[in-house]
Structure formats: structure tokens, C-alpha cells
Amino acid sequence: MRVISKEDFAEFVNALIKDKSLNVIGVKAKGDKFAFGPLESASELRLDYDVTLLPPKKYFFPQRETLVTYDVTTGFAVPKAEEVKPLVIIGVHPYDIVALLHMDEIFKETKSDPYYFEKRNASIIIGINIQNMSKYCFAPQMGCAVIDYGYDLMLTDLGNRYAINIGHAKGEELLNKYAKNVTTALARDIQLVGQKKREILNMSKQKFDFSPELIPELLSKTYEKSGFWEKHSEKCLACGSCVLVCPTCYCFDVKDSTDLSLERGERIRTWDGCLLEDFAKIASGENFRPTRPTRYRHRYFKKGKYLYDRFGFISCVGCGRCSSNCLPDIANPVKLFNDMYHETKSLGVEITPAAEPSVEIQTEGNIDYVPKLATIVKKVSMTANETLFEIKLDDGSELGHKPGQFVEVSVFGIGEAPISVSSSPTKKGTFELCVRKLGNVTTKLHTLKEGDKVGIRGPFGNGFDYEFLKGKDLLFVAGGLGIAPLRSLFNYVLDNREKYGRVILLYGCKEPRELLFSEEMLALAKRDDVEFKPTVNWCPENEVWTGNIGVITTLIPQVSFDPESTYAVVCGPPIMYKFVIHDLKDRNLPDDHIILSLERRMKCGVGKCGHCQINQIYVCKDGPVFNYSKIKGVPEAL
């Protein structure tokens, strides 16, 4: 431990500011509140602050950030890098440091977010132990009020001097280079720091009536508690303040913005939040969390359970910002969890800490947000609203997808949308996308012509395990556009017909004119190594239909299959799954013989933006293909 007088510390800060190769940030007053901002002089620093309006994550994950630039003539590119100056942030409280460590984990899982780490890796964090605690802060209870890791330097105010803990070589170098008269701490000061830290642990005015360890378990007992979430969220304004100010919230939206030429522009990511109305809404109008109680609940689950199950930590550091920013005062985690605890207790339910989750976080390489340029080589209209696009990557490479994976398709000036690859990997040189015209991207895509350019990212997602399925009997159940992802597997199986057992396809749509891939279907009907049964919900009088009439489940009793050897592969509109699964189970098909492909709102496609999340699962990354036995117990999945 070192010690520096306050005068010398001010000199140190001023020396940092003078060095124009650094970007020096500190806590300053803003009205009656405090905020991190660029420092012009050490005298602006307010290290006695209680809490800042926004946490320091804004420097690594800014409110608005360009991910990609595009130009209709040259394609997509990484934005011209502004020079990243090392960022020195002075006066970060321990809870905000822990929050940054959480963000690091989240932004590096599976693949690293280069935009975040470019800035984060170039940062130097100078923390300060809390002198004044906001009345909503409960960092001590979350174990985030005093820490001995995560910082480069950590200050403790000792009256006329600061004690300095060195956490990292970067911090020490900074001291050596810019500070004068730094001395080694004497036993008295070391003791004083210890005493200050103990005082901090007792500063909080917020109290849990139970051990916060129990939070994950408490939550799982309260998911479906009738009235609980409705009661607590009745006053929710859906204003998103609680998530926007949170140091561990990381959800984002991605949007395209064009300049007036309409030919050039940027793809921008901005902060988003799960409390906002459209967060989980998809183009068909379906909203997976349509009401305030469901969104309000999601936030608490996300913090207290989903991320715990995925990463092994409760994703709340107790800064209290959510509580102080919620005007109707319903976002205070301490109040809510205390209520939850007492209500659960009063029912006589025993609550013991949940088993430690098994965390397997792997990380490899960087996320590439820049789409590859590709050309529409063929466009075949299939129905009034669906078109099949055949696409070739301009660099001549293969997409290299597995059946069931998807790509993010970019249309210049409009945006990006996830679309399943509809062709089998056995088809080389090009791949196919079957697209329904619904919203901005998909509608504009339909106006493009053969020869026009699009952007492609991916393939993403896990895809079907076609190796495992070898030798098995396959029962494909497709509803409407659900045929699009299934076709990639189906065609793969047909191209490797001898490696698979029986192949049955049940395919349903609303009416005959909505039938997709009708020519292929006609050819199927003639094959004797495939059993094919189509159905329509109804047939208008002026159309001809000789097949079954009725919803897709009416086909299930019409086929015989051996539950032992058969695997069902199911994809369709969200409403379809429950019914199909029910009827398959009725036919004794074991749960782990049912394989589903799910749809959710998606923005990033790589497990970062939070939009596709169901519990601890990211549909874009852990799915979209799921084994029913693995997700049947997951609320919100089906």
C-alpha cells in the first residue's frame, strides 16, 4: 500500500490531464448529482460523491455506437477507427468495478465483442472507496462494496492523504510516471484503511431480511405466483429507467441510418432495455413479453437467476441506481426480494440455496459485425408473400452452414434480419433463403432483383445434429414458413437417403395458395422412399385441393411410426408447438425424440443483444434448434 498527500494527488491528476495522449475521466458534479466526465482540472473531481447518474460502462459500451458503415457501391466496412486513447477513469466505486467485470464476462462469452474490448483493454481504472453511500445502495449486501481486485489503483480517503492499493502493473506504472512523493504506507494507515472498509460495510440503509444467496432459488419459486408480479408492476411506466441506468445491463438495439444520398450510411447500436414495450416483439406482431408484469418480471429474473445460471453470478452489484431512478418507486430490488421472501415464507415453503450452477463459458475469436457482400443470383416467387432467393457470396467462399442454421441478411439502408438457410449444405456454390414479406427488411428484400447486392453474416446458431440422426426414422412436422429451416435438413437427408431410416413429412399451411415449394412437394408425392402428407386449414371454393383439410395435428393420427426409432423435427408458428408436442407425446414419442426450431426477436445473432433470450438461453446462439426434453421445463420457451 502507498500513500500520497491530497496536494500531490491533485498534481498527479493534473499531470495526467496534461498528457494529451491520455483521455482522463473523473467524477464531477452535475447539478445536485454526479457524473463521470472529461476532466479539465483536478479541482473538478468530486471523490466524495454518493453515486453517479450513469455508470462508467458508457465509455466501453456507449449509448450510441457505429458498428458498420456501408456504401451501396463498395459494400460494408468497419467504421474508420478513431484513435483509441488510453482512458484513465478516476473515482470508480467498487460496485461499478465489479459491474465492469460482469460486463467483461458477458461481452466475451463465446465470441468477444471487439468494440467493447478495444476500449476496455485500453482503460486504466482508479477506484475509490465509498465515502458517502446513496440511500438506495446495498452494495455491501451484494459483496460489492469493498473489493481487492478489478482495479489498477484503489484510493481510500484518509483526511489529508489518500492510501493507494495497487491492483495491477498498469496502475503502478502510472504512479511512477506521473506522481510525486508517493510513500509506502505505514502500519497506522494500513489499519485505518481496514477500519474504513469495515465502516463501509455498515453504511447501507437498505437491508435484506434474508441472505441474498437465496435469491436465485426464491425467484424460481415465484415465477408463476399468481398476482405477485401484477401487484408489484401495476405502476410501471415501462420507461426503462431502471435498466438504462444499471451498470450490468447490456442489451442493445441495432438500427441502420442513411445519409441523404440514400446510398451511404451507418449501422448503429444503441442501449435498449427489456422493460420497453417492443423489446421482444417480432414482425408478425407476436410479442413474447407483451405485458408490463412479464417484462418487469424478466428484469428481476435476468439479474437474479438467468445470468446466475449462465455465468454463476447474480448480476446486480447493489448500486441502487434502479431504485433511485424509478419514479413510482417499484424498482428497488431489496424491497421486492424482501416481499418475495416474506410471501414465500408465509406459505411455509422452505428456501435453501440453489445448487451451484455448472458454468461452462468458452470464448474464441471476435464477433464480426460486418456483413459479407453477396449477390442475389436467382429470385423465384413462391406465393403472394414468399419468395425464394438464391444467393452467392461475392468472395466466392461457401457459406459452410449446417442444416437448421440461419444467416443475418442485410439490405442496404434498411437493416438486418435473421433468415434460416433453406437449402441443404450438399448444395454447393450458392444457398437459398425463403423469405416472407412482413416488415422493413423482408419487404425491401422482395423489391430487389437478380444481380442486386445484399449483406450476409453467419451462419449462426447450432443447427440440427444430422450426424446423430443418422440411422433414425425422421418425422418432419412443418407449419407454414416452418418448412424453410426444415427443408435444409430434409434435402440433406434426401441427398444422403441411404444413411437415414424412414422419412415422413407432414406439412400444413392455411390454404392451398400458401403452399411453399409446391413443385418439390409434387415430386415428393411421387417418391416411394418418402411419406409425404400435406394439409390446409381450409380450401376456398375457387381453389382445388385433394389432400387433407384440417390443422397440422390432424395429420399425426394418419401416420404410424415406431416411437423407439423415430425422431420428430418440428418447426412452425409459435402457437403450433404446444399442440403438436401434445399429440406426439400421446403417440408415446419420448420427450428427447422431439426436436424443435424456435423463433424469437433477434438483433445481433451472436448472443449479445439480449433480445432472443428465454431464461438463461440465447435462442440465436444456444438454438434455434432445441431438444424438447431440455427446454420443456423452461418457462416462456413454448
Next chain:
Amino acid sequence: MAKPKVAFFDFAGCEGDQLQVANLEEELLDLLGQVEVVSFREVMKEHSDNYDIAFIEGSCTRLQDEERLKQIRKTAKLVVAIGSCATIGGINSLRNDKDLDDVRKTVYGEDARLFDSYAARPIDAVIPVDAYVHGCPITKDEFLSVVKSLLLGKKPDIPTYPVCVECKKNENVCAFERGQYCVGPVTRAGCNSCCVNEGTICWGCRGLVDNPNENSEKEVLIKYGLTVDDAINKFKLYFGWQERKR
């Protein structure tokens, strides 16, 4: 593709929004490269009845206006309401609460009888509207962004969330913490919380979000010290027509 023809129309409003468009200057020149303005009283004398996109400013305040609006709808492929008066009824609907005869007398004096006036309403209360440029007055940026979207064949990106979202991102000290009263929590965002950024409050000029929690917002206003009447008046300034419809 031929350049889309654009026309501007004004109804009851202050024309402040057309001024904003006229003030676009440089950007307007770029914009003029993409569209052809055939009717715009603010900057030109000529007028044409052949147009693709109609920008309408002002509220509909008289039965006679309805005919003119229907005519515009028939001619234009796209109708865009610009400014609060056109998008949500705006300040004009403040008077809907007062006795209309009184309003007429104040506005037109003794000739009041000659004018026929009714509850002021937004354009979409009379004809279908394809896009909105909210605000009182509108901002250049949003006007341009809506025009760009329309030219690209994209639905303009109008937030469904409230002003607080932008206000938090801008790291403002909340008006309530400064002893002031704000309707940002129920007002549609899109202005980048510009008024609060300047140290004032949100008055609600962009109208209510689609699903506002009005009761909770009123409770908040009262909790922080407004009287019930003042809280109601806060809502009346801009939300008059929308509240009446709800």
C-alpha cells in the same frame, strides 16, 4: 425512378413546422435532389395539384377542412402529418374543453357566427395517415429521417417508448429531482429529450406513447407535490385529443 413530387399543406397551426423545413437550407438542397417540391407556400408561389407525398401541418378544426383533407388523400400516395397539431391535435385541442362558442367569440369577435368551428383534431381523425413527424415544432433531423425512410420504402422509425429513455441516455438530472414536474414518462420519445437536455421539462409535445400508464404518471406528479387539478392540466396541454379518444 422519377423524383417523387412533394406538396405541403397547412391547416390550423402556426406554420412553425413548415418554417423548420424551409430552414433546412443545405440539407434541403440535398433533399431537393431526391424529390421535387411542387407546392410549398412558405418558399414558393407556384402550386400544383399533382403530387405523390403530401405533408400536412395543422389540426382539422372545421367541417369544411375535412373535404380538403379527403381531396389530398385521394391525390397523394403518401400522407405525412407534421407537427403536433397534425399528429395529435396539439395545443389546438386545449380549447376543446372550453365552450366552443366562447372560443369562437374570442378568436373571431362579433363575426363569430360566420365561422363554423368544431373540436380540433389530428389529421388521422379525418383521413388515414401513413407517417408522422411528431413535435412542436418538429426537428429538422426527424423530418429528414422520416423523408429518407419514405424514399427508401421503410417504415419511419418512431419510438414506442417514452422520453425518459432518451433522457437517461443523455444523463440528465431528472426534472422531478429538481423540483419540477415532467410528463416524459408517458410521452413518445424521438426528440432526444431535447427540452430536458436544456434544463427544462418535457411538456409532452410528441403526444402519448401507445400504451401510457396515465394513472401511474398522475400519481407520480401528485406524489411529488402537484395538486390533482394541476396534474390534470399537465395532461391537457398536449394530450387533450388522445385522452378523449382513450
